Amino acid sequence: MSVFTAVADPTRRAMLDVLAEHSRTVTDMVAAFPTISQPAVSKHLRVLKENGLVTVQINAQQRIYSLQPNGLVELDNWISKYKLFWSKRLDSLEEHLSKNKEEGGI
Amino acid sequence: MSVFTAVADPTRRAMLDVLAEHSRTVTDMVAAFPTISQPAVSKHLRVLKENGLVTVQINAQQRIYSLQPNGLVELDNWISKYKLFWSKRLDSLEEHLSKNKEEGGI
DNA sequence: AAGTTATATAACTGTATTATTATATAAATA
DNA sequence: TATTTATATAATAATACAGTTATATAACTT
Numbered sequence: 436m437s438v439f440t441a442v443a444d445p446t447r448r449a450m451l452d453v454l455a456e457h458s459r460t461v462t463d464m465v466a467a468f469p470t471i472s473q474p475a476v477s478k479h480l481r482v483l484k485e486n487g488l489v490t491v492q493i494n495a496q497q498r499i500y501s502l503q504p505n506g507l508v509e510l511d512n513w514i515s516k517y518k519l520f521w522s523k524r525l526d527s528l529e530e531h532l533s534k535n536k537e538e539g540g541i
Numbered sequence: 542m543s544v545f546t547a548v549a550d551p552t553r554r555a556m557l558d559v560l561a562e563h564s565r566t567v568t569d570m571v572a573a574f575p576t577i578s579q580p581a582v583s584k585h586l587r588v589l590k591e592n593g594l595v596t597v598q599i600n601a602q603q604r605i606y607s608l609q610p611n612g613l614v615e616l617d618n619w620i621s622k623y624k625l626f627w628s629k630r631l632d633s634l635e636e637h638l639s640k641n642k643e644e645g646g647i
Numbered sequence: 648a649a650g651t652t653a654t655a656t657a658a659c660t661g662t663a664t665t666a667t668t669a670t671a672t673a674a675a676t677a
Numbered sequence: 678t679a680t681t682t683a684t685a686t687a688a689t690a691a692t693a694c695a696g697t698t699a700t701a702t703a704a705c706t707t
Contacts (some may be wrong), residue, residue: 442545443548461655462653472698475696477654496703497704510620511624513554517561517610542663567684568683581666603683604684
């Protein structure tokens with residue numbers, strides 16, 4: 436699975452948001468996501484870890500998950516490729532952005 | 542489906558790469574992706590369109606697909622949120638980047 | 648040592664995604 | 678007008694994904 440797939444899941448993106456506040460244990464994360472089970476939380480955290488989006492520190496039985504930039508850097512590098520494209524046609528970018536605002540987006 | 546899901550598929554990312562060179566018709570795209578069928582190409586293009594990643598121009602029976610920045614801007618905005626986080630800990634970002642290079646990434 | 652706490656993994660299920668083949672639609676051409 | 682060209686959609690099958698419950702593992706506490 437790629438980092439693209441990792442951030443494609445809305446729950447995982449929400450998890451990154453929570454971890455951006457501060458590092459948390461699995462138990463903390465389970466509390467922060469009451470609609471899903473503990474195993475589901477653990478599996479999401481595993482995916483985030485496998486894609487360089489979080490790191491884990493061990494403290495006794497606890498695992499402390501922290502946001503890690505690696506995976507996000509990979510995503511950013513990918514987008515940067517297209518920013519070059521945008522800069523070539525900045526005028527139409529402006530046009531698209533304002534049009535999108537009117538349409539209400541996604 | 543979100544723009545995150547749209548770019549999660551490797552074939553669709555490859556399609557964006559091809560369209561970044563220049564706009565193409567569906568037939569062009571089918572030729573560029575010989576391992577998948579025409580309907581598969583059409584469906585991928587539809588997803589890209591629905592998520593603001595491409596636009597279509599009609600020319601007789603042909604549909605000319607072009608790269609559009611909208612969706613990528615949405616992605617970039619999302620990542621920007623985390624860049625703030627990174628800037629708070631730029632030192633560890635540097636460390637992570639060099640470590641990632643050694644590991645060979647994904 | 649026995650029980651509790653914290654987390655991960657296994658087995659499984661339902662749903663979503665991606666692909667295929669067949670077919671529909673629409674415009675150009677002979 | 679009949680045929681060809683270009684593309685989209687429908688029906689369907691295979692695979693991937695996210696969730697569940699049950700259970701294993703490891704460390705702390707009593």
